[in-house]
Amino acid sequence: MIKMNDITRDGNPVLRKRAEKATFPLSADHKELGNKMMEYLINSQDPEIAEKYKLRAGVGLAAPQVGVSLQMAAVLVPGAKDKPPLFKEILVNPVIVSESVQIAALEEGEGCLSVDKEIPGYVPRHDRITIKYQTVDGENKKIRLKDYPAIVCQHEIDHLKGTLFYDHINQKEPLKIDDDAVLIG
Ligand SMILES: Cc1nc(NNC(=O)[C@H](CC2CCCC2)CN(O)CO)c(F)c(N2CCN3CCOC[C@@H]3C2)n1
Numbered sequence: 001m002i003k004m005n006d007i008t009r010d011g012n013p014v015l016r017k018r019a020e021k022a023t024f025p026l027s028a029d030h031k032e033l034g035n036k037m038m039e040y041l042i043n044s045q046d047p048e049i050a051e052k053y054k055l056r057a058g059v060g061l062a063a064p065q066v067g068v069s070l071q072m073a074a075v076l077v078p079g080a081k082d083k084p085p086l087f088k089e090i091l092v093n094p095v096i097v098s099e100s101v102q103i104a105a106l107e108e109g110e111g112c113l114s115v116d117k118e119i120p121g122y123v124p125r126h127d128r129i130t131i132k133y134q135t136v137d138g139e140n141k142k143i144r145l146k147d148y149p150a151i152v153c154q155h156e157i158d159h160l161k162g163t164l165f166y167d168h169i170n171q172k173e174p175l176k177i178d179d180d181a182v183l184i185g
């Protein structure tokens with residue numbers, strides 16, 4: 001299972017590279033990697049397992065964060081209690097094909113499993129996006145996302161381009177954001 005010491009930290013050049021496009025059919029290793037990344041998210045959202053293995057909770061994880069420069073990310077955005085997840089997918093070669101003018105940001109700001117310090121400030125993103133991606137089985141998908149799942153996917157797709165969340169924070173005024181930005185609580 002993936003544990004915190006498998007997670008690459010800011011300063012490791014792999015986090016600042018554009019990740020390699022995955023080719024199909026995916027190798028067994030790459031399929032396994034996707035499943036391991038999803039397994040990490042599931043484990044990290046289980047209080048007992050997270051406590052037992054000291055896992056930082058996550059709703060997304062990108063391959064460069066486990067040292068693999070590959071365009072693949074796992075996303076597990078939970079739904080309300082006892083409800084199915086809002087979005088659960090392993091994204092391969094994801095591309096944002098359209099994005100709303102409307103800006104949105106998580107009210108609490110963002111963190112990153114690869115960044116050990118808290119960096120306060122709004123991370124302006126698009127409230128709605130359309131992404132095209134492939135599943136691990138090579139199926140082409142095109143989906144529209146909004147609010148929380150859209151924010152998470154933008155954070156993960158950033159990782160595949162070597163961008164980290166704090167790159168988007170207004171350094172002079174971290175808590176400044178468009179008046180009409182949607183703040184997601
Ligand atoms: C928003 C949030 N970010 C958590 N961590 N950071 C991450 O996921 C990083 C990615 C997210 C940072 C902002 C957007 C994407 C990881 N990243 O670096 C990947 O690139 C959380 F853990 C979390 N939740 C809410 C849901 N809860 C369900 C029960 O279990 C605890 C869990 C906590 N919400």
Ligand code: NI
Nearest residue numbers: 111112113114
């Ligand atoms: Ni991250």
